[in-house]
Amino acid sequence: MTRVLVIEDNFDLAYGLRNNLEIEGYEVEVAEDGTAGLSRAIGWLPDLVILDLTLPGLDGFRVLKALRERGGRMPVLILTARDAEADKVRGLKLGADDYVTKPFGVLELLARVEALLRRGAALVPVGKTTLRFGEVVIHSGTRVVERRGAAVSLAPKELDLLLALWERQGSVVSRSELMREVWGYQTDVLSRTVDTHIAELRRKLEADASRPVHILTVRKAGYRLAL
Amino acid sequence: MTRVLVIEDNFDLAYGLRNNLEIEGYEVEVAEDGTAGLSRAIGWLPDLVILDLTLPGLDGFRVLKALRERGGRMPVLILTARDAEADKVRGLKLGADDYVTKPFGVLELLARVEALLRRGAALVPVGKTTLRFGEVVIHSGTRVVERRGAAVSLAPKELDLLLALWERQGSVVSRSELMREVWGYQTDVLSRTVDTHIAELRRKLEADASRPVHILTVRKAGYRLAL
DNA sequence: GTGTGATGTCAGGAATGCGTCAGGGCGGAG
């Protein structure tokens, strides 16, 4: 899901925005000061940031500058009451992608968000996506997996196996298909190799490994990943 | 040279824009009606289009729609007197990248143009900016690196390697990709070359080289730089 | 309930990938 970070200290505005964005289908987080916003932008790696300029702590310009210096390349939309041309120019030169002044129309803002993401999506190379099922998030670009926000360490084969299941999410994948996709073999499966790795995944990702909710067994057929 | 097409029927405005854009170093063409604008956009393939909505002949919305339908993907900035939110939303949904209403500040417009082009211009260029991660600052223009304010001396290959990781910051970069990008080879990696340089970087930049926080190993996949 | 085949579990040894190191080639500076 596309992720949007709102850095805005005005409570009503921030949560109004969140609602509207969530209705559009985005996943939204709100940070209420500059420092928190910056660290969320770096840590959470949203697909887009909506940034107020007048913030407690680190002001918006500093957040933007620090974000860009640290390599954050997601589009940033500045949303602020400061409508002086000099501020707009400064914000855009610092690396903002759009600049909207309050008061603003919600529909316009949403349309601008969409436009920024549309262009961003065209440029982002494939594979940078974050996948998820249940309370598990898979950052396929970094090969980092987390459950309930805590990083989980998966062995390479385990992650490959998980991704193979993800690709066919919902439908059953047989052991021999998994063998072929993950191991490259084309062989009948007589050992417990696949099962062992599945068990390890369950241990690491399911709340109760003995009663899996997402990594399901389909008897006589294979396994399937339920979202 | 970066090319900008201005589709605008108001003569004074069009040529004023042209002057300002040319001063900024862009190559500019002006089209004075929708039909001509569309054919120039398709034929000349500018890097960016500034589009008025109220045009003789084909109106701006139609120009935009036709342009996108024919595969024109360059950013389009709509510049118009129509400031109704519905128009803005419509323009943006049709595939415009920005929407500026008259009257506008020239500096703001130029900054927006720059912002649109910046994003389009492949996010590659690690310019002369100062980059940073953790407590490390990289002055990539001067190739000087410091940690906690103290200068660190990196060998050329080490800096190249660090920058290659930086460019994909966050994502995993495989050894063979690093080999290709830093060494120019295209070869399977069988020696410990990359690893050795990574180790050296860790020794110089990590607080505890044996427990790296930023220059991370992703087993079986490569390395990645965490901010 | 019982039987049967499929799946879960486990432990240990094999295999693999990575960090480390020392050695040597190379080239520029003194």
Add this chain to the structure above:
DNA sequence: CTCCGCCCTGACGCATTCCTGACATCACAC
């Protein structure tokens, strides 16, 4: 020429990962 930094390489050891077969357990058909 000699020194010194830079770079590459292969050998080695360690930690993790992987695989396997034996056994336990489960699900389903009868």
